[in-house]
Amino acid sequence: MNIADDSTAIIIGSGGGIGKALKQELFKENYYRKIICFSKTNDIQLDITDENAIMKVTNELKRKNIKINLLINAVGYLHDKNFFPEKKISEISNDYLINSFKLNSIGHALIIKYFNSLFSEKEKSFLVCLSARVGSISDNYLGGWYGYRASKAALNQIVRSASIELKRKKPNLVLASVHPGTVYTKLSKPFIKESKCFSTNESAKKILKTIYKLTKEDSGKFIDYQGKVIPY
C-alpha cells in the first residue's frame, strides 16, 4: 500500500477482543508511522459516550497536526452484568435500549462528528465502524435482540448519511460499516462455540484486507469481512 510518511492509523476500542487484534495486526503490518489507540480501560483512555472527552482528544490531535489515514471504531455492546439481549417483546427494557444506542450508535456518531475533520485530504483514507450482520433489517428472519439489532441498524444509517455529506468535503474518504464475522470475544462468548467462529486475529486480518480494497464508490456501504455487500 502507498501511504504518506506521516501516515496515522487510529483504533478506538483497542481493549476489546477485535480492537486489540486490529491494533496488533497494524503494528505487524508496519504501514503507518503512527498508530494511536483509544480504549475505555487501556491505552489512551476515551469513553465514547463522553462528547466532551472526544472533543478534547480531537482538539489535541488537531494541535499536533495529525492527519488520519485509517480509523476503525471497534466499540460495541451486547450484554453486561445487568442485561442480556432480549428474546421476546416482554423483555424490552428502557435502560438496555439506552445502553445499546449509546454505545452502538450515538458513540460512533460522535466519533464521526469530531474525527472527520482530521482525515487526510490528499490520500485515500478510511473511517470504519464495526457493525453486525444482525443490524440488517432485510436479513432479519429470526427476530429478538431488539436493542442490538436496532442500534446497529441506526449505526448503518448514520454511516450512510455521513458518507453522503462528506463526499463533497472529503472526496478521498471512504466510510463503511463492517461486519467482522462471528468472532470469539467477551461480547459473543455467551452465545457461540469457540470452534464455530473466527479467532480475533483471523477476523482482524480479514477486516484490514477488506478495508484496503474499498474504493470511493463503496463509501456508505454495509459490508462483511469478505468485502461482500450486506443489504440494509
Ligand SMILES: NC(=O)c1ccc[n+]([C@@H]2O[C@H](COP(=O)([O-])OP(=O)(O)OC[C@H]3O[C@@H](n4cnc5c(N)ncnc54)[C@H](OP(=O)(O)O)[C@@H]3O)[C@@H](O)[C@H]2O)c1
Ligand atoms: N464478536 C463478534 O462475534 C461480533 C460479531 C458482529 C459484530 N461485532 C462487533 O464488533 C465490535 C467489537 O466487538 P468485540 O467482539 O471485540 O467485543 P468486546 O471484546 O466486548 O469489545 C468491545 C469494546 O468496546 C469497548 N467499550 C465499551 N464501552 C465503551 C465506552 N463507553 N467507550 C469506549 N469503549 C467502550 C470495550 O472497552 P474496554 O475493554 O476498555 O471496556 C471493548 O474494547 C463491536 O462493535 C461488536 O458489536 C462483534
